[in-house]
Amino acid sequence: QSALTQPASVSGSPGQSITISCTGTSSDVGGYNYVSWYQQHPGKAPKLMIYDVTKRPSGVSTRFYGSKSGNTASLTISGLQAEDEADYYCSSYTSSSTYVFGTGAKVTVL
Amino acid sequence: QVQLQESGPGLVKPSETLSLTCSVSDYSISSGYYWGWIRQPPGMGPEWIGNIYHGGSTYYSPSLKSRVAISVDTSKNQFSLKLSSVTAADTAVYYCAREMTPGSFDYWGQGALVTVSS
Numbered sequence: 001q002s003a004l005t006q007p008a009s010v011s012g013s014p015g016q017s018i019t020i021s022c023t024g025t026s027s028d029v030g031g032y033n034y035v036s037w038y039q040q041h042p043g044k045a046p047k048l049m050i051y052d053v054t055k056r057p058s059g060v061s062t063r064f065y066g067s068k069s070g071n072t073a074s075l076t077i078s079g080l081q082a083e084d085e086a087d088y089y090c091s092s093y094t095s096s097s098t099y100v101f102g103t104g105a106k107v108t109v110l
Numbered sequence: 111q112v113q114l115q116e117s118g119p120g121l122v123k124p125s126e127t128l129s130l131t132c133s134v135s136d137y138s139i140s141s142g143y144y145w146g147w148i149r150q151p152p153g154m155g156p157e158w159i160g161n162i163y164h165g166g167s168t169y170y171s172p173s174l175k176s177r178v179a180i181s182v183d184t185s186k187n188q189f190s191l192k193l194s195s196v197t198a199a200d201t202a203v204y205y206c207a208r209e210m211t212p213g214s215f216d217y218w219g220q221g222a223l224v225t226v227s228s
Contacts, residue, residue: 001171003155032212033112034212036213046218047218048214051210051211058144
């Protein structure tokens, strides 16, 4: 099972919006509405930010928005803040009843 | 607030078996959900290892399936991971987590660094 493809880095200035892509195949991202996004700060456990493609867990800012088109899912962060600087990983359910994570994207707030 | 805590040896010798336990607080495993193990090698992204339901049904990563066993002890509100024939490539931070919907892990342990070295 190959990892989902994400850009290595994404950057933006405070207040701007950025989008992180997550590309898979029809056997994972494109085939199911079970894409999740995680935020991870150094030395910390990942934090669930988006699940089931578009849903936000309780307590997660509305500045985080998830979407999907075909085999590519996206996470958009609007009103970028310094605290958003972290690594972001997507994950997806697969046709083998397993899960695969993305390669990860480092978000830098300029 | 559901809490998870990993425990086990931080150092394992090559070819031996890695064993970790996840203790769950403020939620009964018997009430539902799948419970999973995820690992993250230093400087790399997470890798899903497998999961278990309170009834005992399990799913494993195809790449680890021949070496992995996940079990549950509902009387202790714990679930465990065993990974056999370890090599240096198995060195990672190992996390346990609750699976809210397929592939979405909403509560995580703090992580346990396991180093494979002689």
